[in-house]
Amino acid sequence: MTLRSVLIANRGEIAVRIIRAAKALGLRTVLAHSVADAGSLAAQLADETVEIGPPAAKKSYLNIDAVVNAAKAAKVDAVHPGYGFLAENADFADAVVAAGIRFVGPSGAAIRLLGDKVMARQVAAKAGVPTVPGSEGRVADLDEASAIAARIGFPVMVKAAAGGGGRGIRIVQNADEFARQFPQASSEAAAAFGDGGLYIEKVIERARHVEVQILGDGDDVVHCFERECSLQRRRQKVWEEAPAIGLPEGVRARLCDSAVALARSVGYSGAGTVEYLYDDATQQFYFIEVNTRIQVEHPVTEMITGIDLVQEMLRIAAGDRLSVTQDQISIQGHAIECRINAEDPHKAFMPAPGTIETLEVPNGAGIRFDTMLFEGYAVPPFYDSLLGKLIVHGQDRADCLARLRSALDQLVISGIPTTIPLHAALARDPSVKDGRTHTRFLEPWLETDFAQLARARENA
The missing domain is CATH 3.30.1490.20 (ATP-grasp fold, A domain)
Known part of the structure; x- marks a missing residue:
């Protein structure tokens, strides 16, 4: 591996995740952070830090010149953008490369091609992928x-x-x-x-949201099977699983093969996700879009395949070939991820920044908590409300749900409201347990089932 150092152009749990993956590969880690994140866990874990601007994202994490100048000043070999902010900004990818630094992700040209939803639809159709x-x-x-x-x-x-x-x-x-x-x-x-x-x-009525994780090195592409992300609020994912629930093997094969075909058609390099709508009634799937970055929900794929996707991204950026072939990748068990946000689910998901008083994290076989929290940490009001992700792996979905219920009961974050109660309720809901969900399931459920649970709790 030719990389020796990497700058992380992000914050929060994904910055922590990248730092730990990079250190496992022996890389020097440099965190580019705003003033608001100077005391963050990522800043504590990184070998070096560089301040890039005030709290407002447009003056720090979205400031291309500030990030590129930080990378040059730190003399790093690569920049990892994480997700959000500049992760899918083609001009940023080009600016990093123009500075003589490697961008951990696809080329600016690929980001432009696949980041434009209309152009991506045309690429998909040309590759033989069904479109809505x-x-x-x-x-x-x-x-x-x-x-x-x-x-x-x-x-x-x-x-x-x-x-x-x-x-x-x-x-x-x-x-x-x-x-x-x-x-x-x-x-x-x-x-x-x-x-x-x-x-x-x-509009595909009662569709499920299914996506395929791909990895490419510019020459070869493999898939790491699919995830299901149907539980959404305001089209934002709340809960993710791998593999998709009850997907017929023939459909799974066609779905994953179509994602690989699309990625190969553009010589894709790095990690990416090809997203689809799936219709249970017809067993048909339809292309939606490509995300040219690591996804928030990538850990569930890691849990069922044993592949460290972030490390794989860094190796690819170093110029290495893929470390796995398609026949070496298989599904082992089932995994579920719950996004834990600083929001009050009983008050219309109002954002709830504040200070973490108590943090108790469950542990044990098949349990993982990706977070940037520590006791005494003041969650800033300037950014996305994601605090962490509870990921649980089991032998099958029933075993995974049982472990998840136990893990949610053990996860304690006090000082601010969080979405832990939402996930605890979902993990016990009969429709969720039976896999009878779709992209328009959650919002009505919040108004009925979850609201009834809240009233019962208040009256107890």
Whole structure:
């Protein structure tokens, strides 16, 4: 391995995760951090730190010049962007490479190609991957978009071409609503992403969200099987599993092969995720998008395959070939990840920054807690509310759920509200236990089942 050092251009639990993976490979670690994160766990664990700006992300973690200058000053060999912030910014990837430093991820050209949702759909179709019925590309105006919506039938999704993370999406039920929503969606996309381009997709009713983890070294691509991320609130993932629940083996093979074919068609390098909607009724799957970075939910894949995806990314960035072949990768058991956020699930998920008073982490076989917390840590109000991820592995899904329930009961984070009660309730819900969920399951469940549990607790 030719890398000797890496700068981590991120914060929170993913920064901690990358630092630990890099140290396991013997690399010198440098953390680029904002003023607000000077006392973070990642800053304590890194060999060196570089302050890159004030708390506001746009002046620190989203400041390309500040991050690249920090990498040059630290004389690192590579930059790992983690997820979020600049992770899927093609200009950032190009700037890192232009500075003579390796970018831990795909090329700027690949990020541009796959990061634009419309272009990615076209790449997928060319590679023979099924896509959701909709526009062939960006729609020129309201008239064209309305004609496409009428042809494929309502409800439809109006989606930002440059969107991501579940943002920039509107579900429209009829033509009148479409005429009102379309210009608003374009304006919002322009404000959020600097690009007002839109495209149209058919809504797949009661779809499941299934995604395939891929690894490429520029020449070869392998998949690490699939994950299910159907439990979502406001199109943000809450709970993830690997493998997908009850997926027929024939479907699994076609799904994973299609992801590999797409990645090979662009000479993909690094870790990535190809995301799909899956229709249980027809056993058909449809391409949604490619995420050209490590995912929040990557640990469940690591638990069922034994592959350290972050270390693999670093090796690939060093110029090494993939360390595993496809026939060496297999599914072992089942894993579930719960995202633990600083939010109050009983008060409309209101963000809840504050100081951690007590932290008690469960341990034992098959239990992992990826976090940046420690007792006395003041969770800042400036960033995403993710505190950590509880990941549990079992021999099968039933065993995994039993271990998860026990682990959630043992996980204690006091001082601020968290989403632990939400996950404890989900882990005991009959529909969740039976795998009868889909992407539109969680929000109605929160208004009924979870609300009833909260009332019962108050009256007890």
